[in-house]
Amino acid sequence: MRIVDLSTFNAAREAGLAKLLPRKPRIAIGMGTCGSGNGAEGVYHAFSDAIDNLGLGFQLSRTGCFGFCAEEPLVNLWLPGKPLLIMRRVRQSMVPGILDDMAAGRVPSDRVLCKIEEWDHITAGMKYGAGFPEIPHWHEVPFFKGQKKIVLRNCGLISPDDIEEYIAVGGYQALYKVLIDGNPGAVIEQIKASKLRGRGGAGYQTGIKWEFLRKARADRKYVICNADEGDPGAYMNRNEIESDPHSLLEGMIIAGYVMEATQGIIYVRAEYPLAVHRLTLAIEQAKEYGLLGDNILGRGFHFDIQLVEGAGAFVCGEETALIRSLEGKAGRPTPRPPYPAEKGLWGYPTNINNVETWYNVAPIVIKGPAWFTETGSPKSPGTKVFSLVGKIRSTGLVEMPLGTPLKTFVYDIGEGGTEDRAIKAVQTGGPSGGCIPQEMFDTPVDYETLAQIGSIMGSGGMVVMDEDNCMVDVARYFVEFTHSESCGKCVPCRIGLDKALHILNRFTRGEATEGDLATLDELSRMIRDTSLCGLGQSAPNPVLTTIRHFRHEFEDHIRAGRCRAGVCEELALSPCENSCPLHMNIPRFLQLLKEDRLEEAFESVVIDNPLPASTGRVCQHPCDDRCRRKAIDESVNMREVHRHIADSIYFSDRFDALAAKVASRCMASTGKKVAIVGGGPTGISCAYYMTLLGHDVMVYDSNPEAGGMLRYALPEYRLPKAVLDRELELIRRVGVKFTFNTKIGDEISLNELDALYDAIFLSIGTWKESWVYLPGTELKGVMPALNFLEAVAKTEPVALGRRVIVIGGGNAAIDSARTALRMGSRVTIVYRRERKDMPAIPEETEAAEAEGAEIVFLATPHRIVGTGDGRVQAIEVVKTRPGEYDASGRRRPIPTDEIQRFDCDTVVLAVGETVDLDFARASGLKIKDDGTVEVDRYTLETSRGKFYAGGDLITGASNVSNAMGYGKKAARTIDQRLMGVRRWEDLFPEFEYSLTPPAHPSESGRHTVTELPAADRARSFREATVGLTEVEALEECSRCLRCDIRNGNH
Amino acid sequence: MNSPTLSEPRLRPQEQEFIDRLIVKYHGSPGMLLSLLEEIQESQPNKYLPMEVLEYLASRIDVPRAQIYSVATFYSLFNLKPQGEHTVCICRGTACHTRGSRSLLERLKLQLGFKEEDEEGSADKLSATTPDRRFTLRTVACFGQCALAPVVEVDHAILSHVNERTLEREIETLRKGSRKA
Amino acid sequence: MPRKLSIRIDGQYLYASEGQTILEAAYANGKPIPALCYMKGLAAVGACRLCLVEVSGVNRLLPACTTAVQEGVSVITESEKLTRYRRIALELLLSERNHYCAVCVSNGHCELQALATRLGVVSVRYPYAYPKLSVDATHPRFVLDHNRCILCTRCVRVCSDVEGAHVWDIMSRGVNARLVCELEQAWGQAASCTSCGKCVQACPTGALAEKGLAVEEMAKRNENISQLALHRGANR
Structure with missing residues (x-):
């Protein structure tokens, strides 16, 4: 059907409307590439077969994508007179049920994402119908909230294969209007007044560009659409074309008319076959309907659009390179001027705009520039489509007004990180952009602001990075990309990026020096300032922004040879080793045990970790989180295996021999004297290694026995004293000496230590409870958690009430609760955030609940109510609701008006602990604002010579393994400082064990400890869990995938 | 020297005709050379541009031989070497990278038995074919399937949310599958 | 005027x-x-x-x-900044391939060497790439040594725009880019080459040279080529 006048135009529209709003139920499957990649093809065919088989007269069609990629495949359901329903994650198996419901006029019970009652296609409105009050409107779904679909106005709602559906929603109306009006100048004025900026990245004013071409005099002019979307992480153009190809054609035809061009070209990536297919079809249809080709709409205007498939060259996104490519040459950019508007394709004036720019043309023509500038920011009006991907819960394409702050994208639309990981940065603008750190998420996303902070808008890619991403690796990744996409023409880009990559590789291998960082910085600036085209000029952005915002990560790679995220493989033995604060060679002890060599497994464990039985019980086990076995089923239970190994030796007759063997490793005496202040896990670790290194070590502790928190804060049911004593016996046999009942500052001063020792390591724990400001804390019956736990551990009398409230969500809170339960009290824990935010080990929390503790989440104490005689009577808590995300990536609790009262006679406060720093202040150690001792992060040296500090003292309250990690690290750096040579590696013996990856790792599931029945254990201080049996431990060892073995070498 | 197929016979008449028809189809249009090379490569059984084809093309169009070669080697889509029976293409886009596509690549290189000298280009810009020509392993800058990351394309079908185990199984299935006649 | x-x-x-x-x-x-x-x-x-x-x-x-x-x-x-950047660019060029002046036919007549001297480049801070590159000595009169090539494309342009032969172009991209003769043929077999030698004279380094010359003997005469090019209006 050829459209030549209003009546034929209207006829096409009616035909389209009859398809969109038929007199029968309609089902449309979202079939963009992402939908298809998630099984939409199968769903379509399932619907098609079932409708045929059941003889249902339903209409079935394909649409593009509605943008919520994480929930694909999306399916639209429509019953005449009712709202359009969008279903998410539809599977083939659900098809019969859906059809049943529809046939009965019901809403399917499951997987309905939202409803659309009416839709603003901008160029026209669409009313589907009202009803289904129980189903949320589309804009009430977090992912869609705040989105404004101008570019994506038709995506996912009409069929991309049917021009009549496009016409039905106002398509080609703008073209019709422009041709009837016959005033091209006015259109250019409209575009100029809209201040529409090029959506390809540079943000140049589209109207001004159009005016240049219109004014250019030549017998041929070209209009080009740049659809060579190449930014890794950006795919909005693909989706736009796949879902709504006619909007692109219409924009180009209008532009062709007003700029007096006769030929349009769409240069599209060959990697997008579906987009090519749908565009080809759309071009044919447009020609058939007289909207493209000769004598368009009968108005004597001729315009053709030709499709050219790019052949894989990122640099062709650069307009001069794209033009050279069309001329049959390699895509090497040429200097501007001359600009394409003067001398473009084959020397003729040429206009190039990005896909998304064209999608804004018809809406501006129909609604006018004033309407357009209402949205977005004054300098950057309108909307922009972003692809929100990476480490984020809800991924997909989002269209937001320009100027929306970054945090809205990350936390509101994207709904935060995945697997409760803290989000670290967002990368915008692809390889030409930069990394924006979490602290700067208030940044409004517009052209100028992003440029100011060293990034760019680019084509709209937004890749979210979390703590598992190494920013050095991210910089390296982008440079590797631009390096391989550099055309090679200009020197800075071709060679400079190669050298930058070389230097970055040194970082990821741990070979870089401080000098490399300076060289990299200078080279990056040179490449930015001197490259020929945008690719080279912007390629250093990822490097420069990561150096600026994540310098500490570069320093970690240089000075500690560590990649905290565990991405740089050369810097880690395996993911588990890298995550372990003690950097235990976990695969080694697993393999040794698997080879039935228990004694060597023990030696391996104990040379890496002086307290394996204690940590085997209480460690936070970060290794579990990183274990690659998780991709198959669950992580290997590494913590429990080393508990098993340690227990098997400690409580056997082999203990004496093995302890002697460990002690025999002590190096010859160095004659150096070392004092360690604090006999907790940090101090003990340092003392153990320092003694092995041949130094004369004395540990001072204010308590009568060693162990610190392990002894006095951890309840007996978690870590029996008998186990701890056995471990400390090994430490003693190695030769560590203790002086008890000696408090630093009171019995001995820092100055005295300074005079007596060659080096002093401070490792005091956080024994001071932070006191929250709370009315009623002076009442009898309010006690700090650590005081409570310590008193119980020392078997001192504690006046515990029948009804106990514990405030807090950390391990100390849970330990207090479970201890109180064992003393016969009823216990309620009050925590201000949600369960997933609790710092306590999840298993511990679950165990506490099983034993009868009640937990009230989202509540913060308001006041403690006392009786007339000054005793606790009750506590009032304010309910909170999760607010905005804070720097820890958790939602900040916001108090509400709701107050809840709990009667009680004891309140245990476990809201955080600090170190008592009075001694340090008195002796001239620099203290930071957060109340920790200032040290060099890498050497642990304090501001005072000879003095080192580690553990809680420098981190604030942490956990046993972190604390021990500092003790171990301190031993290494102190020894090197004392001896002037690196002797650390000599401490560690070689072990012979298999370095062949298992052909078939055990298929068995994860083995966990056996918990005593909750009812039994809740009234007893007996250890609450029984470790793995020998068989179970061996099974766990066989489940290891041996990530420590790579490419045949070790 | 890049002339692995010199011993093969010159172009057959059908192939010549095919190319001649394409030249007429694209004559004078923008992007002619790209479109010609793309269609010719797609028509080849091993999905590459043999030397004699380039020779023939150069003799039929008014484009210098050096320029044709420059274009054929500039764009990553073009292959100058025969491709394997199965092509596995690993996406190295940012979203896929942040979700572990490099370890997929490393794992697959190991599984297919590649050594560094078989690879062309840098560590990440890869195109390598096994000596038995059963598999070609390639990387692509980005498929634009970022929401499904990590993504691997196996013989033009997209696999989404791939892990090492699923990829390994996929390759094993292909390996066991019957050889093409 | x-x-x-x-x-x-x-x-x-x-x-x-x-x-x-x-x-x-x-x-x-x-x-x-x-x-x-x-x-x-x-x-x-x-x-x-x-x-x-x-x-x-x-x-x-x-x-x-x-x-x-x-x-x-x-x-x-x-300016200080321009000089710094120019030095970096020269260091990059010097480290990209194998520029051993002491054994080069163009030693003493090389534009890269002269600029490095003029701008005071005394050391290279970037790692040398030491690529393994070939020498094409198949042409009876001339020789192409990729080790000395800086990809300035003067030869490509003089051949295509002045001589009209277009024997040369640049193949591949990025750091793998290389000067290429026809369909990667040996220069001696290039049918389109007229053996005019303009490329050799246009080359700023020792990458293209006349055969049979010893170290320091290859002085280029590109002024003549420039005159010819201007005469033919090649760049207009």
Whole structure:
């Protein structure tokens, strides 16, 4: 059907409307590439077969994508007179049920994402119908909230294969209007007044560009659409074309008319076959309907659009390179001027705009520039489509007004990180952009602001990075990309990026020096300032922004040879080793045990970790989180295996021999004297290694026995004293000496230590409870958690009430609760955030609940109510609701008006602990604002010579393994400082064990400890869990995938 | 020297005709050379541009031989070497990278038995074919399937949310599958 | 006659002709802005980035070889930053391939060597790539040594735009880019080569040289080529 006048135009529209709003139920499957990649093809065919088989007269069609990629495949359901329903994650198996419901006029019970009652296609409105009050409107779904679909106005709602559906929603109306009006100048004025900026990245004013071409005099002019979307992480153009190809054609035809061009070209990536297919079809249809080709709409205007498939060259996104490519040459950019508007394709004036720019043309023509500038920011009006991907819960394409702050994208639309990981940065603008750190998420996303902070808008890619991403690796990744996409023409880009990559590789291998960082910085600036085209000029952005915002990560790679995220493989033995604060060679002890060599497994464990039985019980086990076995089923239970190994030796007759063997490793005496202040896990670790290194070590502790928190804060049911004593016996046999009942500052001063020792390591724990400001804390019956736990551990009398409230969500809170339960009290824990935010080990929390503790989440104490005689009577808590995300990536609790009262006679406060720093202040150690001792992060040296500090003292309250990690690290750096040579590696013996990856790792599931029945254990201080049996431990060892073995070498 | 197929016979008449028809189809249009090379490569059984084809093309169009070669080697889509029976293409886009596509690549290189000298280009810009020509392993800058990351394309079908185990199984299935006649 | 424009270069007031580039105006006035890919008579490509200058009113550096002079413009051709960047560019070029001056036929006549000396490049801070590159000595009179090539494309341009043969082009991309003869043929087998030798004379380094010469013997005569190119109007 050829459209030549209003009546034929209207006829096409009616035909389209009859398809969109038929007199029968309609089902449309979202079939963009992402939908298809998630099984939409199968769903379509399932619907098609079932409708045929059941003889249902339903209409079935394909649409593009509605943008919520994480929930694909999306399916639209429509019953005449009712709202359009969008279903998410539809599977083939659900098809019969859906059809049943529809046939009965019901809403399917499951997987309905939202409803659309009416839709603003901008160029026209669409009313589907009202009803289904129980189903949320589309804009009430977090992912869609705040989105404004101008570019994506038709995506996912009409069929991309049917021009009549496009016409039905106002398509080609703008073209019709422009041709009837016959005033091209006015259109250019409209575009100029809209201040529409090029959506390809540079943000140049589209109207001004159009005016240049219109004014250019030549017998041929070209209009080009740049659809060579190449930014890794950006795919909005693909989706736009796949879902709504006619909007692109219409924009180009209008532009062709007003700029007096006769030929349009769409240069599209060959990697997008579906987009090519749908565009080809759309071009044919447009020609058939007289909207493209000769004598368009009968108005004597001729315009053709030709499709050219790019052949894989990122640099062709650069307009001069794209033009050279069309001329049959390699895509090497040429200097501007001359600009394409003067001398473009084959020397003729040429206009190039990005896909998304064209999608804004018809809406501006129909609604006018004033309407357009209402949205977005004054300098950057309108909307922009972003692809929100990476480490984020809800991924997909989002269209937001320009100027929306970054945090809205990350936390509101994207709904935060995945697997409760803290989000670290967002990368915008692809390889030409930069990394924006979490602290700067208030940044409004517009052209100028992003440029100011060293990034760019680019084509709209937004890749979210979390703590598992190494920013050095991210910089390296982008440079590797631009390096391989550099055309090679200009020197800075071709060679400079190669050298930058070389230097970055040194970082990821741990070979870089401080000098490399300076060289990299200078080279990056040179490449930015001197490259020929945008690719080279912007390629250093990822490097420069990561150096600026994540310098500490570069320093970690240089000075500690560590990649905290565990991405740089050369810097880690395996993911588990890298995550372990003690950097235990976990695969080694697993393999040794698997080879039935228990004694060597023990030696391996104990040379890496002086307290394996204690940590085997209480460690936070970060290794579990990183274990690659998780991709198959669950992580290997590494913590429990080393508990098993340690227990098997400690409580056997082999203990004496093995302890002697460990002690025999002590190096010859160095004659150096070392004092360690604090006999907790940090101090003990340092003392153990320092003694092995041949130094004369004395540990001072204010308590009568060693162990610190392990002894006095951890309840007996978690870590029996008998186990701890056995471990400390090994430490003693190695030769560590203790002086008890000696408090630093009171019995001995820092100055005295300074005079007596060659080096002093401070490792005091956080024994001071932070006191929250709370009315009623002076009442009898309010006690700090650590005081409570310590008193119980020392078997001192504690006046515990029948009804106990514990405030807090950390391990100390849970330990207090479970201890109180064992003393016969009823216990309620009050925590201000949600369960997933609790710092306590999840298993511990679950165990506490099983034993009868009640937990009230989202509540913060308001006041403690006392009786007339000054005793606790009750506590009032304010309910909170999760607010905005804070720097820890958790939602900040916001108090509400709701107050809840709990009667009680004891309140245990476990809201955080600090170190008592009075001694340090008195002796001239620099203290930071957060109340920790200032040290060099890498050497642990304090501001005072000879003095080192580690553990809680420098981190604030942490956990046993972190604390021990500092003790171990301190031993290494102190020894090197004392001896002037690196002797650390000599401490560690070689072990012979298999370095062949298992052909078939055990298929068995994860083995966990056996918990005593909750009812039994809740009234007893007996250890609450029984470790793995020998068989179970061996099974766990066989489940290891041996990530420590790579490419045949070790 | 890049002339692995010199011993093969010159172009057959059908192939010549095919190319001649394409030249007429694209004559004078923008992007002619790209479109010609793309269609010719797609028509080849091993999905590459043999030397004699380039020779023939150069003799039929008014484009210098050096320029044709420059274009054929500039764009990553073009292959100058025969491709394997199965092509596995690993996406190295940012979203896929942040979700572990490099370890997929490393794992697959190991599984297919590649050594560094078989690879062309840098560590990440890869195109390598096994000596038995059963598999070609390639990387692509980005498929634009970022929401499904990590993504691997196996013989033009997209696999989404791939892990090492699923990829390994996929390759094993292909390996066991019957050889093409 | 083209219009005369008044410009300033490094503070000095000078005249330039309309249509001239900054580089041409500077050369005409005895200001030797460093450049390697530029050659009089050939179309400028702005690839080596050594001729970048600071232009008043423009906040980024512009290549003198492709930027036309404008009335009243003030240009800085030497500054601390420009020198620093030019040194980096030369260091990059020197570390890209295998430039061993002591054994090179062009030693003493090499533009890269001369610029490095002039700008005081005494050491290279970047790791040398030491690529394994071949030498094509199949042509009866000339030899191509990829080890010395800096990809300035002067040979490519002189061959295609002046001689009209287009024997040479650049294959591959990025750091793998290389000068290529026809369909990667041996030079001696290139049917399109007229053996005119213009490419050899245009080459700024020892990458293209006459056969049979010893170290230091290959002096280039590119002034003649420039005259010929201007005569034929190759860059217009």
